Amino acid sequence: MDFALSEEQQAIFDMARSFGQDRIAPNALAWEEAGDIPKDLWPEVGELGFGGLYVSEESGGAGLTRLDATLVFEALSMACPSVAAFLSIHNMCAKMLDAFGSDALKAELLPDVLSMQRVLSYCLTEPGSGSDAAALKTRAAATEGGYALTGTKAFISGGGYSDGYMVMARTGGDGPKGISTLYVPDGTPGLSFGGLERKMGWKSQPTRQVQFDGCEVPASNLLGEEGRGFAYAMMGLDGGRLNIASCSLGAAQAALDATIAYMGERRAFGKSLSEFQALQFRLADLEIELQAARVFLRQAAWKLDQGAPDATKHCAMAKKFVTEAGSKIVNQCLQLHGGYGYLADYGIEKLVRDLRVHEILEGTNEIMRLITARSLLST
Helix, strand or coil, X not given: CCCCCCHHXXXXXXXXHHHHHHHHHHHHHHHXXXXXXXXXXXXXXXXXXXXXXXXXHHHCCCCCCHXXXXXXXXXXXXXXXXXXXXXXXXXXXXXXXXXXXXXXXXXXXHHHHHHCCCCEEEXXXXXXXXXXXXXXXXXXXXXXXXXXXXXXXXXXXXXXXXXXXXXXXXXXXXXXXXXXXEEEECCCCCEEECCCCXXXXXXXXXXXXXXXXXXXXXXXXXEXXXXXXXXXXXXXXXXXXXXXXXHHHHHHHHHHHXXXXXXXXXXXXXXXXXXXXXXXXXXXXXXXXXXXXXXXHHHHHHHHHHCCCCHHHHHHXXXXXXXXXXXXXXXXXXXXXXXXXXXXXXXXXXXXHHHHHHHCCCCCHHHHHHHHHHHHHCC
């Protein structure tokens, strides 16, 4: 069993980290204060091939493995987990388009999606259906030429910001088999947005409700088959859980690196903080947990790439373990910074706030436990 990254994987990580440190990290606090990621950043990300990380090479994407993709999100999150996580959402939508879109729809959309001239958002959650996503109420009624959507999506990253929306809506009866996936471009009549949500973290990502009031799209905007939309949405979640865990991992690594540097400079009682054995032990514990999380995450990604029968369980376990480890690590790093960690200028308190939501989205960590338990009890 080889745990080393290949030369190509190391190059992918290094490229993503370099871009993040050059273009994202110096602006992360300003973008958070503005509540906006400048749209002109995304074509630069697209030039690196990051707009379609696991879109097939035949469709013009990078064709990376899910393990390769985790390296990109880990590296970018060392600059800003909010920006990296938004890229994960776009990539989830791009993969759905590549896997299930018609040839005509892909020809129309994919070039701009891959270059990130067109940014996408994922619309599944509703005000009354979070963890119970299959209970969604948004309806897509058949019309002469397509579908008319009516309903509301909640907590949508990029609501009112993105150029298009992958929407899970009900075309049939109750339950998951009545749900289909439709592409809704920005500017479609009947598409509107709620006010900006005030959030604890991820503040650089504009988040709004996405509202549909008789919003009509052509039949050609249906992805795959009617009634298969919920299955399509769930297929993306294993990888999405790895991505968000990677964002926690990268942010935790950045916090630990900053904390080690700070402790070498900060003096108390006549010596640097790094000379106190009690604090050295604290650092050691954080490093042990961080490395355990990294190995667990990469094992889960490998299983997903291999199509292992227990891949879903391992993705759920990794998501739960790594996001909770990331939150614990950045919180301890704030503690080791003392009062300075509580100040925005040091960037540590931002990581504490940004990472908290990782335990909620892409399936709450309670749902990750449920997936794990069901897998154990079904054998």
